Amino acid sequence: MPTPPKHRRKAPKESTLYLGVLSPTGRTLTFYCPYCRGHHHHGWNPVDPVWAITHRGSHCHAPGAPSGYHIGVSRELSAPK
């Protein structure tokens, strides 16, 4: 039995956390970015729990944007299944 991956439930204090919406397939997480005032899309593993917080390299090229951040699923923004 492979051990299940360990996920954070919270981002470290020094890291930016963005909460976004999962696509209907559960494979893409989309969130609003205040730096470029647009949306970024990151791949998401559908088997990951909805509470998982994972670190990603930034997709943002706006000045002042962090080079990486943590992302997670927003329970408020995501429609219940």
Ligand SMILES: [Zn+2]
């Ligand atoms: Zn951005």
